Amino acid sequence: MNIYDIADPEFKKEISASRDLKHFPAGSxxxxxxxxxxxxxxxxxxxxxxxxxxxxxxxxxxxxxxxxESCISSILSGLAQDTSKVKAIVEEDAEILMLSLSKGKEWLTKYPEWSTFVFQLYHKRFEDLVTMVNSIAFQKVDVRLLYLLDQKSQLYKSKELSVTHQQLADELGITREAVSRVLKQIETEGKIKLSRNKITLL
Structure with missing residues (x-):
């Protein structure tokens, strides 16, 4: 869900003119x-x-x-003047527009496409969470792990991923030992190739 796909020229111009653009290194x-x-x-x-x-x-x-894209949780918590229920960490060096809550509220009435963006974002993230819950409840670890690797491959636009077993374990909410065991199993099936701090999807 990309705001630029639905924003009209005037709205795009206002987004681009914002002075609240900041650079964050990975890990921030x-x-x-x-x-x-x-x-x-x-x-x-x-x-x-x-x-x-x-x-x-x-x-x-x-x-x-x-x-x-934006974080729907931050939008909802911000507009409700509530505390955040999630943590957002920069995965790849990023430039992020730090939009003030007042500006976000103003855009809801000024630009219909911003309202559409927020509602579509809410719908997409709800579907993501349903998928995640189903994955945890009904899918085996190998399926969840392959899905995560595929997500990362699409994110980085590469089949060669620089990632540790511990990082994968943290993101899946399971132990590193379980991840290492399942990765070895997936490698023997010919779906990936393992090397030090690197995984290649085949």
């Missing part, structure tokens, strides 16, 4: 659990992963944000 936390949301992040380049974390440090990947 742009939104944290239980923090108040003071802005709406709109990804212009790079990517961001949105996760849910538990008190014991475990986390599970909810979805990725790519250029033209």
């Amino acid at each position: 936390v742009i939104l944290d659990i239980n923090s108040y949301v003071n802005y709406i992040p709109l990804v212009m380049s790079g990517s961001v992963k949105v996760v849910r974390t538990e008190e014991d440090g475990r986390e599970i990947l909810l979805y990725y944000l790519t250029p033209g």
